Amino acid sequence: MSEQLVSVEHLSKHFVTRQTLLGGPRDILKAVEDVSFSVEQGETLGLVGETGCGKSTVGRTLVGLYTPTAGKVLFRGQNVHDALGGPLAEEYRRKIQMIFQDPYASLNPRMTVGDIVGEPLDIHRLASGNERQERIYHLLEQVGLNPEQAGRFPHEFSGGQRQRVGIARALAVNPEFIVCDEPISALDVSIQAQVVNLLQQLQQDYGLTYLIIAHDLSMIKHISRRVAVMYLGSLVELAPCAELYANPQHPYTQALLSAIPIPDPQVEASRHRIILEGDVPSPINPPSGCKFHTRCRYAFDRCSLENPQFLGQNKHYVACHLVNK
């Protein structure tokens, strides 16, 4: 079994969304509730779920953009959030990088692409002068951009090219672990495959470990070794990729998989779709017990009373009373 690079233990992240004038009861949005998983060295872990399920919050907490409300994130056994306050902060910021969803909003429009990719080198004092320039050219080449374009500004690039700039910036500091938050969802269909192939190529070349956050389950199936499914702030299922898609255990995962359209009219015509009734409940006031019980077609008494544990065997974990009898 491979070594665990990152492990997340009972991670929770709450946001205070409203405070009454008199300091009365406040609304607390429980974006992430008691989430535990680990990422193995060199693997790609896919984290999927619908809007508002907390998957981006997990990603942002992992890279240190948020501090957890409870629980911890370990990187090679060392608590990341403790380290970020201490002398090792720079080292952790270097080893853990992030690629953002929106290639339009995540690049400074007033910096040239060369400076955007070079900035991490300056901050971490990794290269200067000619060496810095060489590094930038090399990085741009690595992600399939022309080094001659280093003097251009982000607006001169298309969405796919901007995403490549974002990838080059993340690679600049030789990271070990990259959190990719919806790296392709803002791109056109024909460009998505280019970026996915690039991410896979870089993983091979540099032995990178990825946590890829996405809502596109077809793409996640293509790139991940293991997949974790979130619903309303909690993990509901985690399994090796092939296992999860062939044998989904949690009713939510089953519905999610059945909802994805397949680009083939004959297959589509004969598919049975599980339509979930209603909407995702508010994370400010989530349902008691299993958070999915309000929409689950198998729900029984125990589901509304008791929160199911996240248990499993053979690397297939499920949080469901029906499965974990």
Place this chain on the structure above:
Amino acid sequence: MEPVLSVENLTVLFHTYAGTVQAVKDVSFHLDKGEILGIVGESGCGKSVTANAIMGLIPSPPGDIAAGRILFGGSDITKMDEASLRRIRGNAISMIFQDPMTSLNPVLTIGTQLTECFLTHHSMAKSAAAERAVQMLKLVGIPVPEIRMKQYPHQLSGGMRQRVMIAMALALDPQILIADEPTTALDVTVQAQIIELMQKLNRELDTSIILISHDLGVIAGLCSRVVVMYAGQIIETASVSELFSNPRHPYTHGLLDSIPRLDEARAHLESIEGQPPDLLSPPVGCAFQPRCRYAMRLCEQAPPLFAPAADHLSRCWLEHEACPHSLPVRGHKAGEPA
């Protein structure tokens, strides 16, 4: 059978400071009664501009319908004045937009917005209009519609808002519904709900639907015929089964090869290199030629639409009878269940 709508040689230009953009170039297609026609393409390929032209929503200036006709019920929409357009919009042809958040008025209740179309197009008592509005909300599957009528858009979830948009679009029983990326802003489980709803409405009300999408999965599940657009032109048209099992244009081929499928494993995705052309200065000849792996010298001349099979059109020189090459048969067998 007489089509409900036919678009003939439509060309739409936008005159901008940077130059003239050919957003839609010589586009022709028709929509039959009760069918769901899909228009697929990437951003900037002209699919939404085509839809807006059908609704008479091209602002002029900078927009300019330079050529072509859009025939609906014997008259040409492109020649109509604003008053006649207003009678058609919402009444005979209506539209659902991509983003249900920005296409509803945030300061009016759902009820006010829904009854507005009854009051505008039919002289109807307010109470009767409200009753009809509640019926429409029921039809699109909104629970307790009486309460929803009094609520504002921000009190509804994304899926609910899109249902309200659909209710509004269908309120006056239009002959044609244009859905411009109706599920793109929604989660997959909500998308499945909306797709099911559109299928049901098409079956029960016999509404003809034009579905604009970039998601080939949604297209495969809903449509009977598909138009593929690239850089403002139609590059392929076929029935949905034909298009997915036997695509003839290298671009369609490339698109199908570049998307991962839930029901099969691929070691490597075949991406289409390069990026869509800038329509301010489109490439010479075939617009796809700079990205096409089958490009030949001839491709520097614009190809016409060839008809390789019955009801199948492809804008590619590979279909010319004198062309010695042909597209390889696609790697996997479409239509084979996983």
